Amino acid sequence: MNWTTMRTYLNSNATLKVLGKLLLGQLVSSAVALMSITTSLIAKFGVDTPLTQSLFTYGSLALVYGSILLYRHQKPLVSWYWYFLLGFADAQGCYLVIKAYQYSSITSVTLLDCWTVPWVILLTWIVLGTRYSLWQLFGGTLCVLGLSLVLLSDTRDGGDGGGSKIILGDVLVIVGTVFYAISNVGEEFCVKKKDRVEVVAMIGVYGFLVTAVEVSVLELKTLESIKWSADIVLAFAGYGVSSFVFYSLAPFVLKLSGSTMFNLSLLTADMWAVVFRVFFYHQKVDWLYFLSFAVVGIGLTIYSTTEKKSVHAAATTIEEDENLNTEYQILNGENESQSIST
Structure with missing residues (x-):
């Protein structure tokens, strides 16, 4: 069953459509939880890279x-400088938030990372013309309140350490959420109008180029001073695998639900981190975690079921003309009138 057939089937069943969005969002959220845990471990090992x-x-x-793009012989569907800006913004966001773990606690980083939600709502409102109903805003508010219960539990139990420079760490996270x-929002626009594989590939290419330059300037000496061990290598490998899964699944959530729903789904990452700690470290779970998960789940369901069908006047053909927008352009020019559907 290809993606178009699956999407048509899900659209014909409203309940399955909502459940599919929620499940996919939680798969992405669990990947983020693993990214947070491995990043925290790397920081605890004294590695700042x-x-x-x-x-x-x-x-x-x-x-x-x-x-995959090379195998398809596909021309880029979006100008390189837009992908460069997208890769640059993503790379800076990753750098600032990961850097914050060196100065602040995982609880503080998780809390302040919620700032991505209002930034996304503002940007989608201005850039994409998205309009939100009161029910959607209510559902989003419930999600944030649900996460607050987790943070309340962490604070009551003593948290996970305060960090060395809390204010600096907090500022890094807030600036990182802007990026x-x-x-x-840029990725949402691209995956809805163009090709998902191309978007992920170009984020990888330009993100790699930008990050490689920054590594050569900022981290070479740090890398030389690291005393590598099996634990550090495994932590890096865990982060690499979980982040690869995250970037691979994220475009599907962005295409189906938009960047606001995407970031609301990520609010459960802290709860998934608790699940992982229970299974791997046999930690006890406070009852507030279960209540929090339920509140966030209700908020996500309200947001999904009250999502407006038409929110972008300039992009009304995104869903209707998907096949046209995602056609490939063949390089060899043997048959320009023929296109391969994504």
Whole structure:
């Protein structure tokens, strides 16, 4: 069953459509939870190389998805400078948020990372012309309140450490969320109008180039001083795999639900991190976590079921003319009138 057939089937069943969005969003959220845990471990091992972490991720994306583009003989559907801006914004967001783990706690980073949601709502309102109903805003508010219950539980239990420079860490996260919002909204626009594989590949290519330059300037000495061990290598590998899964699944959520729903789904990442800690470290779970998960789930359901059908006057043909928008352009020119559907 190809993607077009699956999408048609899901659209014909409203309940399955909502469940599919929620499930896909939680798969992405669980990947983010693993990214947070492995990043926190790397920081605890005394390794401060946020750019290098992202470099491996972008390199793997460029290698895998770039190879698919080369196999298709496909011309870029979006000008290179737009992809450069998208890759640059994503790379800076990753750098700032990962860097914040060196100065602040995982709880503080998770809380402040929620700032991505209002930035995304603002940008989609201005740039994409998205309009939100009161029910959608209510659902989004419930999601944020649900996450607050998790943070309340962490604070009551003593949290996970305060960090060395909390204010600096908080500022890094907030600035990082601005870049994340720009990246998410830009990626949403591209995946809805163009090709998902190309978008992920180009984020990998330009993210890798930008990060490689920054690594050569900022992290070479740090890399030389690291005393590598099996634990550090495994932590890096865990981050690489989980981030690859995240970038691979994110375009589907952005295409189906938009960047606001995408970021609301990510609010459950802290709860998935708790699940992982329970299974791997046998930690006890406070009852507030279960209540929090339920509140966020209700908020996501309200947002999904009250989503407006038509929100962008300039892009009314995005859903209707998907096949036309995502056609490939064949390089060899043997049959320009023939296109391959994504």
